[in-house]
Amino acid sequence: MMCRFMWAAPVRGGNGAVILHCYGSVGTLAIQPLQVGMNKTLLHHQARLHDSPPVAEIQAPRPMRDAAIALIIQGHTTFKLPAAAQSLFWDICDMYPAIPDKTRQMFSFPECTDGFMLQGMEYAKYTGDVDLCDRYCYWHKNRSLHANHVFSESHLYQSTSLYEQHVHAIADGILREIWQFFHAEEEINVRDSSYFQYCAYGNHQQIVDRYYLQGKHEDGHLITLIKPTRDGLVIFPRGEETPVHLHDDEIIIIIITGSLLTALSDGQIPPMYHAVQNSYMKIGRASLVYFVIPNLERPYRTLLGKKQVDLLKIANESHMAFGNTALA
Numbered sequence: 001m002m003c004r005f006m007w008a009a010p011v012r013g014g015n016g017a018v019i020l021h022c023y024g025s026v027g028t029l030a031i032q033p034l035q036v037g038m039n040k041t042l043l044h045h046q047a048r049l050h051d052s053p054p055v056a057e058i059q060a061p062r063p064m065r066d067a068a069i070a071l072i073i074q075g076h077t078t079f080k081l082p083a084a085a086q087s088l089f090w091d092i093c094d095m096y097p098a099i100p101d102k103t104r105q106m107f108s109f110p111e112c113t114d115g116f117m118l119q120g121m122e123y124a125k126y127t128g129d130v131d132l133c134d135r136y137c138y139w140h141k142n143r144s145l146h147a148n149h150v151f152s153e154s155h156l157y158q159s160t161s162l163y164e165q166h167v168h169a170i171a172d173g174i175l176r177e178i179w180q181f182f183h184a185e186e187e188i189n190v191r192d193s194s195y196f197q198y199c200a201y202g203n204h205q206q207i208v209d210r211y212y213l214q215g216k217h218e219d220g221h222l223i224t225l226i227k228p229t230r231d232g233l234v235i236f237p238r239g240e241e242t243p244v245h246l247h248d249d250e251i252i253i254i255i256i257t258g259s260l261l262t263a264l265s266d267g268q269i270p271p272m273y274h275a276v277q278n279s280y281m282k283i284g285r286a287s288l289v290y291f292v293i294p295n296l297e298r299p300y301r302t303l304l305g306k307k308q309v310d311l312l313k314i315a316n317e318s319h320m321a322f323g324n325t326a327l328a
């Protein structure tokens, strides 16, 4: 049953599960019990939860809050793009194939996972299979580097920069809601550590004898925002392969969780595994992705247990497992 969630702080049920009060007549939904054991940290955490504000003080539901709750409970959600971002999405998809090879070679910075990168430079996290797509990445923090190249004056680059601002605003807002939900004392900053990636699955790549064009994996980030041009993405809620069908409504993107959020939430928010299925047809497919990574130049403690966690180590291990260089 669909349910819109009131913005309620987590409270603890008798079995130790974190319970989220639900708006309407559905009752309550529970996410799995904490794994930290009945130690001082947990007792401290319980005391914090019991200090939660009464329901009467809770504000009305909002889209970003709903999305945050859905990510906490089920690891995936959808969100509406602003109309301007939707227009930019199609502009980028239209312009990408026309970029000359020479431009792609000039605007390529694989040492920082930026610019144009050909198929073969990224591979599956767990199997080593090459991902059957070309990539075009854009890092907001590298704008001054980009400005040294004529490509930064192109319509594609400008549209990418604008699109990134839209998806960043969505990601930032949802993460702030998640942090607020957990009563986090420290702010989360993802502005200069996150990046956009255009994945181009060319039509010649769709007929190879592989079930997945990109194997099952989780991204190793906080969250990932994905807007594909056609079907192919599958996610694995509760381990079951589930197709993601978005293009009935062209302004919808899907958002999924990654293992950095798992680490920060003391294991409470699991990462959403996903893959790209092979259609076995000569049909090109593109996917615009925003990988949301926290500032890795500062220390972190977990949101619930307040334990120190080495996010840089976790993030780098994952990022490099795809064939990329270290993040920081």
Ligand SMILES: [Fe+2]
Pocket: 217, 218, 219, 274
């Ligand atoms: Fe992924």
